[in-house]
Amino acid sequence: MRRNSGMAVVLVLVFAFSIATIFAFMASSNTNLAYQNKQTLYQMQAYYLAHSAMQHAKLKIRLLPKELYEYFAAGGNGNPLEDIDSTDHVQLAMGVFRTEQEGYDLFDPAKSPDLSFPYGGKYLVESIGLTGSHKSMKMIQDGYRVVVKSEVDSGVTKQGSDELIEEMIVSRFTGGIK
Amino acid sequence: MNKTLRKTGITFVEVCLAFLILGLVVLPVFQFLTGSVKDTERFYTETIAISRAKFIMDSLMFQMPWQAIGAGNPCTFEDRKNVTGIKAFIKKAVPQMFGTGCETPDVDIFQGDGLYQCRKGFMFRARVKVVDLDQDSSGAPIQFTMDLPGKTRQYFQIKDLVPKDSYGKYNLMKKIVVQVKWSNTKNVDPKDDPRANSIFLVAFKSDLEG
Numbered sequence: 001m002r003r004n005s006g007m008a009v010v011l012v013l014v015f016a017f018s019i020a021t022i023f024a025f026m027a028s029s030n031t032n033l034a035y036q037n038k039q040t041l042y043q044m045q046a047y048y049l050a051h052s053a054m055q056h057a058k059l060k061i062r063l064l065p066k067e068l069y070e071y072f073a074a075g076g077n078g079n080p081l082e083d084i085d086s087t088d089h090v091q092l093a094m095g096v097f098r099t100e101q102e103g104y105d106l107f108d109p110a111k112s113p114d115l116s117f118p119y120g121g122k123y124l125v126e127s128i129g130l131t132g133s134h135k136s137m138k139m140i141q142d143g144y145r146v147v148v149k150s151e152v153d154s155g156v157t158k159q160g161s162d163e164l165i166e167e168m169i170v171s172r173f174t175g176g177i178k
Numbered sequence: 179m180n181k182t183l184r185k186t187g188i189t190f191v192e193v194c195l196a197f198l199i200l201g202l203v204v205l206p207v208f209q210f211l212t213g214s215v216k217d218t219e220r221f222y223t224e225t226i227a228i229s230r231a232k233f234i235m236d237s238l239m240f241q242m243p244w245q246a247i248g249a250g251n252p253c254t255f256e257d258r259k260n261v262t263g264i265k266a267f268i269k270k271a272v273p274q275m276f277g278t279g280c281e282t283p284d285v286d287i288f289q290g291d292g293l294y295q296c297r298k299g300f301m302f303r304a305r306v307k308v309v310d311l312d313q314d315s316s317g318a319p320i321q322f323t324m325d326l327p328g329k330t331r332q333y334f335q336i337k338d339l340v341p342k343d344s345y346g347k348y349n350l351m352k353k354i355v356v357q358v359k360w361s362n363t364k365n366v367d368p369k370d371d372p373r374a375n376s377i378f379l380v381a382f383k384s385d386l387e388g
Binding site for chain 1: 188192193195196199200202203204207210214217221224225228231232235239240251252303305306307309311315316317318319320322323324325326327328332334339340350351353355357359369376377378379380381382383384385386
């Protein structure tokens with residue numbers, strides 16, 4: 001009979017332990033959600049930088065289609081779009097993340113000067129290749145395959161990166177892109 | 179028999195001890211629940227802010243015509259070529275992007291700044307800053323280079339490649355910064371909340387239309 005004494009305490013301890021386990025799990029789940037929200041944002045930022053790179057590359061391709069073709073026709077096998085690199089241009093250079101960037105605020109013009117950014121980061125064209133050239137048509141068209149990369153740096157564990165690959169056809173005389 | 183039954187029951191001390199332990203456990207649980215509700219609302223507002231920033235940046239990068247985006251903080255939206263379709267697009271799209279407050283005295287011009295209130299009552303302020311990265315905007319403006327094998331490097335400046343745009347600038351790229359600011363207190367304008375949160379998106383839009 002003495003063995004039953006103290007059962008209430010044991011039951012409550014088991015119950016309390018169960019509740020504590022459930023809530024510990026819920027707490028970790030909430031922490032994960034906060035982390036995922038932040039990661040989504042940095043990944044999204046990397047995505048827009050990659051699209052910025054692709055638009056920048058398309059801009060050069062449509063402005064200089066003849067020069068670009070001549071580069072490949074002359075046996076060039078490097079990257080004629082290596083100047084599409086945000087770190088090479090003062091106005092595009094986001095640089096590495098600095099603590100003062102945490103105070104960036106568009107609602108206070110003093111905290112958002114033209115050359116500053118809320119993030120660190122960069123983009124570049126990793127490679128471009130001539131995939132074909134249609135000379136027999138009235139309008140000469142060249143096919144290109146472009147690979148761009150982007151990186152975002154907003155401090156430790158706040159980073160993201162992205163890569164975009166696009167194939168396009170460019171009219172050599174007009175620079176029209178399909 | 180009566181003596182045996184008394185021994186198998188729960189004593190008053192055990193019940194008190196059990197309640198004490200239960201109380202010790204339940205108190206932080208209730209605190210956790212209260213905090214959890216606040217956290218859920220915080221994540222909810224952050225998710226709304228992220229999706230709004232994405233909506234605005236997608237519209238600006240992939241839908242809004244290049245010539246319709248004017249530089250400034252906040253930027254402006256105006257069809258400078260008088261195309262009926264673009265005017266209609268701006269009138270419909272910009273209020274959807276920014277909410278109330280993006281209108282200007284001119285019915286055809288909108289600004290990249292507005293206030294949006296979600297169904298739960300939280301308020302979000304979105305603002306867009308656009309900087310023209312034109313030929314005269316910097317001592318070292320953007321330029322293009324080409325290295326033809328066996329030849330010297332060629333340099334192409336923006337002014338050598340395109341005529342002036344409708345703003346009178348040699349311009350091929352714009353820097354776009356989107357900020358969404360929000361308060362975690364319902365019905366409070368984030369600009370009046372010193373503890374308001376913000377998220378940002380940055381992109382560079384190139385002129386692929388001209």
